[in-house]
Amino acid sequence: TPPRALKNSSISTRRGDCAFRTHLNFLRFADREPSRIFYDKKIAQEVPGDSLGDEWKGYIFRITGGNDKQGFPMKQGVLLPYRVRLLLADGHSCYRTRRNGERKRKSVRGCIVGPDIAVLSLVIVKQGEQEIPGLTDNVLPKRLGPKRATKIRRFFNLGKEDDVRKYVVRREVKSAKKEDAKPYTKAPKIQRLVTPLRLQRRRHLRSLKRRRLEHQKEQKAEFDSLLAKRVAEKKAKVAAIKAAHKSA
Numbered sequence: 001t002p003p004r005a006l007k008n009s010s011i012s013t014r015r016g017d018c019a020f021r022t023h024l025n026f027l028r029f030a031d032r033e034p035s036r037i038f039y040d041k042k043i044a045q046e047v048p049g050d051s052l053g054d055e056w057k058g059y060i061f062r063i064t065g066g067n068d069k070q071g072f073p074m075k076q077g078v079l080l081p082y083r084v085r086l087l088l089a090d091g092h093s094c095y096r097t098r099r100n101g102e103r104k105r106k107s108v109r110g111c112i113v114g115p116d117i118a119v120l121s122l123v124i125v126k127q128g129e130q131e132i133p134g135l136t137d138n139v140l141p142k143r144l145g146p147k148r149a150t151k152i153r154r155f156f157n158l159g160k161e162d163d164v165r166k167y168v169v170r171r172e173v174k175s176a177k178k179e180d181a182k183p184y185t186k187a188p189k190i191q192r193l194v195t196p197l198r199l200q201r202r203r204h205l206r207s208l209k210r211r212r213l214e215h216q217k218e219q220k221a222e223f224d225s226l227l228a229k230r231v232a233e234k235k236a237k238v239a240a241i242k243a244a245h246k247s248a
Contacts, residue, residue, distance in 0.1 A: 025135040027052075038063065038120060043076045043111040046125055058128025063113065066120040072109045074117070080110030145169025149193045164190060 029035045034052050041047055043063050049056035066074045072083055073094045088095035089103040113120065124136070131137040146152050149164050156167045168187045175181035 025132070032115065035120075038113045038117075039115065040081075041113050042079070043074060047122075049128070055130050055132060056128060057130070058126070059124060060126040061122040062125045064121045064123050066109075066113070066117050068109045068116050069118040071118075072107050074111050074113075075108040076111050078108060078110040079112065081112040081114040082116075083107050083109050143171065144188070147188045148191045152190070164193060 037047055037049075037051050041063055043065060046060055046062050049059040049061050052059075065076075068074075068083070075086075075094050078084060078086070085105050085107050086092075087103055087105050088108075090097040090101070094108045095104065095106050109117075127136060145168070146155050152158070152164050152167055153160075153162070158164065158167065168190060170185040170187045172183050173186050174183045
Protein backbone atom coordinates (compact mmCIF):
# COMPACT_ATOMS: atom_id res chain seq x y z
CA THR A 1 0.00 0.00 0.00
CA PRO A 2 1.33 3.46 -0.82
CA PRO A 3 2.22 5.77 2.07
CA ARG A 4 -0.25 8.46 3.05
CA ALA A 5 1.30 11.18 0.97
CA LEU A 6 0.99 12.81 -2.41
CA LYS A 7 1.50 10.12 -5.03
CA ASN A 8 1.35 12.32 -8.14
CA SER A 9 1.78 15.99 -8.92
CA SER A 10 0.87 17.29 -12.36
CA ILE A 11 2.87 20.41 -13.20
CA SER A 12 2.08 22.62 -16.17
CA THR A 13 3.61 25.76 -17.59
CA ARG A 14 1.47 28.60 -18.87
CA ARG A 15 3.09 31.48 -20.70
CA GLY A 16 1.67 34.98 -20.49
CA ASP A 17 0.96 35.46 -24.18
CA CYS A 18 -1.18 33.20 -26.33
CA ALA A 19 1.56 31.97 -28.67
CA PHE A 20 2.39 28.93 -26.55
CA ARG A 21 0.52 25.82 -25.48
CA THR A 22 0.40 24.36 -22.00
CA HIS A 23 2.91 21.64 -21.10
CA LEU A 24 1.95 18.90 -18.66
CA ASN A 25 4.24 16.69 -16.66
CA PHE A 26 3.67 14.20 -13.81
CA LEU A 27 5.93 13.74 -10.78
CA ARG A 28 5.65 10.77 -8.45
CA PHE A 29 6.74 10.88 -4.80
CA ALA A 30 7.62 7.56 -3.14
CA ASP A 31 7.55 9.03 0.37
CA ARG A 32 5.74 11.88 2.04
CA GLU A 33 8.76 14.07 2.87
CA PRO A 34 9.05 16.07 -0.42
CA SER A 35 5.31 16.67 -0.54
CA ARG A 36 5.02 18.08 3.00
CA ILE A 37 5.61 21.62 1.66
CA PHE A 38 2.11 21.52 0.12
CA TYR A 39 0.31 20.47 3.32
CA ASP A 40 -2.11 23.03 4.79
CA LYS A 41 -1.84 25.13 1.62
CA LYS A 42 -4.97 26.21 -0.24
CA ILE A 43 -5.85 26.36 -3.92
CA ALA A 44 -4.34 29.46 -5.61
CA GLN A 45 -1.54 29.73 -3.03
CA GLU A 46 2.05 29.96 -4.30
CA VAL A 47 4.62 27.49 -2.99
CA PRO A 48 8.43 27.53 -3.58
CA GLY A 49 9.70 24.24 -4.98
CA ASP A 50 13.28 24.31 -3.63
CA SER A 51 12.72 21.36 -1.27
CA LEU A 52 11.51 19.07 -4.09
CA GLY A 53 15.07 18.69 -5.39
CA ASP A 54 18.04 20.53 -6.85
CA GLU A 55 16.47 20.64 -10.31
CA TRP A 56 13.49 22.62 -8.90
CA LYS A 57 15.63 25.30 -7.27
CA GLY A 58 14.16 28.76 -7.84
CA TYR A 59 10.81 27.48 -9.12
CA ILE A 60 7.56 28.81 -7.65
CA PHE A 61 4.33 26.83 -8.08
CA ARG A 62 0.69 27.82 -7.76
CA ILE A 63 -1.79 25.17 -6.63
CA THR A 64 -4.71 24.93 -9.08
CA GLY A 65 -6.54 21.81 -7.89
CA GLY A 66 -6.27 18.11 -7.20
CA ASN A 67 -8.03 14.88 -6.28
CA ASP A 68 -8.03 12.75 -3.18
CA LYS A 69 -7.33 9.00 -3.14
CA GLN A 70 -10.96 8.15 -3.90
CA GLY A 71 -10.97 10.50 -6.91
CA PHE A 72 -13.08 13.33 -5.48
CA PRO A 73 -11.99 16.76 -6.82
CA MET A 74 -10.84 19.69 -4.72
CA LYS A 75 -13.24 22.64 -4.88
CA GLN A 76 -12.16 26.24 -4.56
CA GLY A 77 -13.83 28.12 -1.71
CA VAL A 78 -14.45 25.09 0.52
CA LEU A 79 -11.97 25.91 3.32
CA LEU A 80 -11.78 22.40 4.78
CA PRO A 81 -9.15 19.62 4.67
CA TYR A 82 -11.72 16.83 4.15
CA ARG A 83 -14.71 15.87 2.02
CA VAL A 84 -18.14 17.49 2.27
CA ARG A 85 -21.43 17.03 0.43
CA LEU A 86 -22.66 20.22 -1.22
CA LEU A 87 -25.81 21.00 -3.17
CA LEU A 88 -24.43 21.99 -6.58
CA ALA A 89 -26.21 23.54 -9.54
CA ASP A 90 -25.42 24.77 -13.03
CA GLY A 91 -22.35 27.01 -13.05
CA HIS A 92 -20.69 25.41 -10.03
CA SER A 93 -17.36 23.66 -10.43
CA CYS A 94 -17.06 19.89 -9.89
CA TYR A 95 -20.56 19.35 -11.31
CA ARG A 96 -22.16 19.12 -14.76
CA THR A 97 -25.93 19.41 -15.04
CA ARG A 98 -27.90 16.91 -17.12
CA ARG A 99 -31.16 18.87 -17.16
CA ASN A 100 -32.08 22.53 -17.01
CA GLY A 101 -32.36 23.78 -13.44
CA GLU A 102 -31.17 20.51 -11.96
CA ARG A 103 -29.42 20.54 -8.58
CA LYS A 104 -27.64 17.63 -6.97
CA ARG A 105 -25.79 16.94 -3.75
CA LYS A 106 -22.23 15.85 -4.60
CA SER A 107 -19.16 14.94 -2.55
CA VAL A 108 -16.26 17.34 -3.06
CA ARG A 109 -12.90 17.66 -1.33
CA GLY A 110 -12.04 20.91 0.43
CA CYS A 111 -9.39 23.22 -1.04
CA ILE A 112 -6.82 22.70 1.77
CA VAL A 113 -4.10 20.19 0.85
CA GLY A 114 -3.60 17.27 3.22
CA PRO A 115 -2.04 13.80 3.29
CA ASP A 116 -5.14 12.23 1.68
CA ILE A 117 -4.55 14.07 -1.61
CA ALA A 118 -3.40 11.67 -4.33
CA VAL A 119 -2.97 14.05 -7.29
CA LEU A 120 -2.15 17.75 -7.00
CA SER A 121 -2.23 20.10 -9.98
CA LEU A 122 0.41 22.85 -10.02
CA VAL A 123 1.27 25.69 -12.39
CA ILE A 124 4.77 27.12 -12.71
CA VAL A 125 4.56 30.81 -11.84
CA LYS A 126 8.29 31.52 -11.86
CA GLN A 127 10.90 29.47 -13.66
CA GLY A 128 14.05 28.49 -11.79
CA GLU A 129 17.69 28.06 -12.71
CA GLN A 130 17.54 24.71 -14.54
CA GLU A 131 15.37 23.52 -17.42
CA ILE A 132 13.05 20.59 -16.71
CA PRO A 133 13.10 17.95 -19.51
CA GLY A 134 9.74 17.69 -21.21
CA LEU A 135 8.31 20.66 -19.32
CA THR A 136 10.31 23.85 -19.87
CA ASP A 137 13.03 22.80 -22.33
CA ASN A 138 10.92 23.03 -25.49
CA VAL A 139 8.32 25.57 -26.64
CA LEU A 140 5.30 24.29 -28.56
CA PRO A 141 3.87 26.96 -30.87
CA LYS A 142 0.13 27.36 -30.77
CA ARG A 143 -1.73 25.98 -33.76
CA LEU A 144 -4.21 28.85 -33.99
CA GLY A 145 -3.67 32.56 -33.37
CA PRO A 146 -6.16 35.17 -32.17
CA LYS A 147 -9.27 35.68 -34.27
CA ARG A 148 -10.92 38.80 -32.85
CA ALA A 149 -9.69 42.15 -34.22
CA THR A 150 -9.05 43.73 -30.81
CA LYS A 151 -7.11 40.67 -29.63
CA ILE A 152 -4.96 40.71 -32.79
CA ARG A 153 -4.19 44.39 -32.10
CA ARG A 154 -3.27 43.61 -28.50
CA PHE A 155 -1.17 40.60 -29.53
CA PHE A 156 0.91 42.53 -32.08
CA ASN A 157 0.74 45.90 -30.24
CA LEU A 158 -1.03 47.64 -33.14
CA GLY A 159 -2.75 51.00 -33.23
CA LYS A 160 -6.12 51.96 -34.66
CA GLU A 161 -4.55 53.06 -37.94
CA ASP A 162 -2.82 49.70 -38.63
CA ASP A 163 -4.48 47.17 -40.92
CA VAL A 164 -5.32 44.10 -38.86
CA ARG A 165 -5.72 41.86 -41.92
CA LYS A 166 -1.98 41.88 -42.60
CA TYR A 167 -1.19 40.45 -39.15
CA VAL A 168 -3.52 37.44 -39.07
CA VAL A 169 -1.66 34.26 -38.07
CA ARG A 170 -1.86 31.92 -41.06
CA ARG A 171 -1.29 28.18 -40.88
CA GLU A 172 0.00 25.82 -43.53
CA VAL A 173 -2.38 23.09 -44.67
CA LYS A 174 -1.63 20.00 -46.74
CA SER A 175 -4.27 18.31 -48.85
CA ALA A 176 -5.44 15.01 -47.38
CA LYS A 177 -6.75 13.70 -50.72
CA LYS A 178 -3.73 14.44 -52.93
CA GLU A 179 -0.32 13.57 -51.57
CA ASP A 180 1.64 15.46 -54.23
CA ALA A 181 -0.44 18.64 -53.90
CA LYS A 182 1.28 21.83 -52.84
CA PRO A 183 0.64 22.99 -49.28
CA TYR A 184 -1.41 26.15 -48.92
CA THR A 185 -2.13 28.55 -46.09
CA LYS A 186 -5.41 29.27 -44.34
CA ALA A 187 -6.38 32.25 -42.19
CA PRO A 188 -9.39 32.63 -39.88
CA LYS A 189 -12.15 35.11 -40.60
CA ILE A 190 -11.50 38.19 -38.47
CA GLN A 191 -14.39 38.88 -36.12
CA ARG A 192 -15.59 42.38 -35.11
CA LEU A 193 -13.56 43.96 -37.89
CA VAL A 194 -14.75 47.50 -38.66
CA THR A 195 -14.80 47.94 -42.47
CA PRO A 196 -16.41 50.57 -44.75
CA LEU A 197 -19.07 48.02 -45.71
CA ARG A 198 -19.95 47.46 -42.06
CA LEU A 199 -20.16 51.22 -41.43
CA GLN A 200 -22.41 51.55 -44.50
CA ARG A 201 -24.64 48.75 -43.21
CA ARG A 202 -24.90 50.47 -39.82
CA ARG A 203 -25.86 53.77 -41.49
CA HIS A 204 -28.48 51.93 -43.56
CA LEU A 205 -29.94 50.24 -40.47
CA ARG A 206 -30.06 53.57 -38.62
CA SER A 207 -31.86 55.20 -41.56
CA LEU A 208 -34.36 52.32 -41.67
CA LYS A 209 -34.99 52.73 -37.95
CA ARG A 210 -35.45 56.50 -38.38
CA ARG A 211 -37.92 55.97 -41.24
CA ARG A 212 -39.80 53.37 -39.24
CA LEU A 213 -40.14 55.78 -36.29
CA GLU A 214 -41.37 58.57 -38.56
CA HIS A 215 -43.91 56.22 -40.15
CA GLN A 216 -45.13 55.16 -36.69
CA LYS A 217 -45.51 58.82 -35.68
CA GLU A 218 -47.59 59.51 -38.82
CA GLN A 219 -49.77 56.47 -38.18
CA LYS A 220 -50.29 57.53 -34.56
CA ALA A 221 -51.25 61.07 -35.60
CA GLU A 222 -53.78 59.69 -38.13
CA PHE A 223 -55.21 57.33 -35.53
CA ASP A 224 -55.49 60.09 -32.90
CA SER A 225 -57.30 62.40 -35.34
CA LEU A 226 -59.65 59.60 -36.41
CA LEU A 227 -60.32 58.69 -32.77
CA ALA A 228 -61.06 62.33 -31.89
CA LYS A 229 -63.44 62.53 -34.87
CA ARG A 230 -65.31 59.36 -33.83
CA VAL A 231 -65.56 60.56 -30.19
CA ALA A 232 -66.97 63.91 -31.37
CA GLU A 233 -69.51 62.13 -33.62
CA LYS A 234 -70.60 59.89 -30.74
CA LYS A 235 -71.00 62.89 -28.42
CA ALA A 236 -73.07 64.71 -31.03
CA LYS A 237 -75.27 61.63 -31.56
CA VAL A 238 -75.86 61.23 -27.79
CA ALA A 239 -76.68 64.95 -27.50
CA ALA A 240 -79.18 64.69 -30.38
CA ILE A 241 -80.93 61.70 -28.76
CA LYS A 242 -81.17 63.54 -25.41
CA ALA A 243 -82.61 66.62 -27.14
CA ALA A 244 -85.22 64.48 -28.94
CA HIS A 245 -86.31 62.92 -25.63
CA LYS A 246 -86.68 66.33 -23.98
CA SER A 247 -88.77 67.74 -26.81
CA ALA A 248 -91.03 64.69 -26.75
